[in-house]
Amino acid sequence: MKMPRTAFARTLSSGLLGILSRTCMVAVPVAVAATSVVGCADENDPKTWVKRLDDPAQRAPAIKRLDEMFNAAMGTSNNNREEAKVKAVIDDSVEGLAKTYTAGGLDEKTRKDLMKLIADMGDQRAAPAFAKAFKDYEPGKNDEDVKFASQGTSRISNAGKLSDQQLIDALWDCFAKFQPSKAKSINLVKDLQGAVKTIKHPSWGPKAVALLNAPVTDPKNPEQGMDQLQFWQLTAVQLIGDTKFTAGVGPLVKVLMTPTKKDLTFPVRLALHKMPKEAEPELIKALKGEGDYEKQAEAYPEKAHLPLIAEPLAYISRPAGLAALQEALVKADNDQNRTILATYLTYFPTEPKNVKAFTDAYAKVAPNAAIPLMGGANGHAILAGTAANFFDPSLTEWILKEVASAKGEAADAMPVSALPAAMKLMTVEQAKAVGDAVNKIPGQAIEKDMYKSASTVLDKCKKDSACYLGILDTPVPSAPPAAKMGHVKAVWMAVELHSPDTKAKLLERVEKVKDGSVRLALLEGIDTLSPNGDAAAADKLEKLVETERAGGNAAGTDEMYRIALKLRSRVP
Incomplete structure (x- = not known):
């Protein structure tokens, strides 16, 4: 029996549509079948794969394919998440991926792969997923999720788009219970701590202070040394400083005065330096032993806390701190405190009263006193070398006199420290006397080569400040080490002979000069020429610090940053 033509057509059409719906074959010469191609899923459309996230059987392949699409777009867009191709993939997929994660019920591999993908995307719409990862943290169970969530949260913050308070709170709560001593991945520790430091949310200030109140009885115990000091409390100190949470100043000073927390000394000092006007009075109270x-x-013992307190006061470098330091120096009753407190006077602006306080303290230090906190070095040698930082040439004769009169151990220690200081300070008229002292050193000595470099520059430029600045535009010799003393000398003379625009010209050269010793000399010169601070110069130095660190040239930037903070804190 023959089938009617219309029935045959319907049967054929139905069969072809069934085939097409399963295989999306397109090379079929039937008009009605061709119309069905429009409804086929586009395998290159992220939305196609997002729909498949709902199917447990297709979920893992869907995540893999979305990851491929994202990375392909990044690869052709110079890893720019704001480029149109990348944004298109993110816009089409990130919310679906985040919902899949927050819904739960994923196997371990799928869960990790999904979290890594949305972390790489770094989009704020993934915040609920990141928050869930932090809230669900259990050591050894979802470590990778927390690591990737930390990375993703940092990316959102760096883009200036982090506003989800639930995510911000979840990150802190995870951090506050996380113990590095029990973690298996150092990368997890770094990423979680890094996320907290990156976000540094103002709402965390009181929580950070609470962490600082935790006692530390045995720093060598991993749960105290690693967890309390190097993770929780170190991060808390940095957070208080970065957010300028002034209510944390008192707790920071208490940490500074706690022997078992001595590993936090330098970060605490830096944090206090970021809040100079609030920190100074609290530090003065500690220096005087007031209250708690x-x-x-x-x-x-031996009042060894005084140098710990005096150091941040010196870096803050304000008048009240100087007065308190000078008072403490007069009352100092041992050579170690006299020596160290006197060195901190050079951190303040040069003025006759300050220089006299320095030399008076020197006179009270026993000639052969060894200073334990300074590696056992001779106290007189330490101070004579430090005197150069006053940039006061009148100290040259004083230094030479002390070198000549030194006896015993001091006679061996003084030339190495004191004569380079005299070379930096010496004027044309003083050069011969310094040279005579240097030539008394028996045999070969690096001090002789240093003097040769310094005196060559001095002979060339004499009292011409512009000439010394010109020396700084010439290449710094890389060898021998003493050869760079000529450039260091040029800085000292430019400062001693300074004109109104000398500081600006030194500042221009900081970026150009890459040698660490000469750059440090430039920074010290700028510091000396800024007795009342200089916010604009501080801005330039801080910008240079950011540029250098971003370029992988972090060496020497710590001191540059400290000088920038000092220039800012001195501003009345």
């Missing part, structure tokens, strides 16, 4: 600080000071 009197009891804390009892933990330090």
Whole structure:
């Protein structure tokens, strides 16, 4: 029996449509079948794969394909997440991926792959997923999720788009219970800590202070040394400083006065330096042993807490701190404190009263006193070498006199430290006397080569400040080491002979000069020429610090940053 033509057509059409719906074959010469191609899923459309996330059987391949699409777009867009191709993939997929993660029920591999992908995307719409990863943290169970969530949260913050308070709170809560001593991945520790430092949300200030209050009885115990000090409390110190949470100043000073927390000394000092006007009065109270600080000071024999407190006061470098330091120096009753406190006077602007306080303290230090906190070095040698930082040539004769009169151990220690200081300070008229002292050193000595470099520059430029600045535009010799003393000398003379625009010209050269010793000399010169601070110069130095660190040239930027903070803190 023959089938009617219309029935045959319907049967054929139905069969072809069934085939097409399963295989999306397009090379079929039937008109009605061709119309069905329009409804086929586009395998190159992220939305196609997002729909498949709902199917457990297709979920893993869908995540893999979306990851391929994202990375392909990144590869052709110079890894720019704001480029149109990349944004298109993110816009079409990130919310679906985040919902899949927050819904739960994923096997471990799928869960990790999904979290890594949305972390790489770094989009704020993934915030609920990141928050879930932090909230669900259990050591050894979802470590990778937390690592990737930390990376993703940092990316959102760096893009200036982090606003989800639930994510911000979840990150802190995870951080506050996380113990590096029990973690198996150092990368997890770094990424989680890095996320907290990157976000540094103002709402965390009181929580950071609470962390600082935790006692540390045994820093060598991993749960105290690693977890408390190097993870929780170190991060808390940095957070308080970065957010300028002034209510944390008192707790920071208490940490500074706690012997078992001495590993936090430098980050605490830096944090206090970022809040100079609030930190200075609290540090002065500690220096004088007022209030609770009197009891804390009892933990330090020989009043060894005084240098710890004086150091941040010196870096803040304001008048009240200088007065307190000078007062403490007069009352100092041992050579170690006299020596160290006197060196901190050179951190302040050069003025006759300050220089006299320095030389008076020197006179009270025993000639052969060894200073334990300075590696056992001779106290007189330390101070004579430090005197150069006053940039005061009148100290040259004083230095030469002390070198000549030194006896015993001091006679061996003084030339190495004191004569380079005299070379930096010496004027044309003083050069011969310095040379005579240098030539008394028996045999070969690096000091002789240093003097040759310094005196060559001095002979060339004499009292011409512009000439010394010109020396700084010439290449710094890389060898021998003493040869760069000529450039260092040029900085000292430019400062001693300074004109109104000298500081600006030194500042221009900081970026150009890459040698660490000469760059440090430039920074010290700028510091000396800024007795009342200089916010604009501080801005330039901080910008240079950011540029250098971003370019992988972090060496020497710590001191540059400290000088920038000092220029800012001195501003009345």
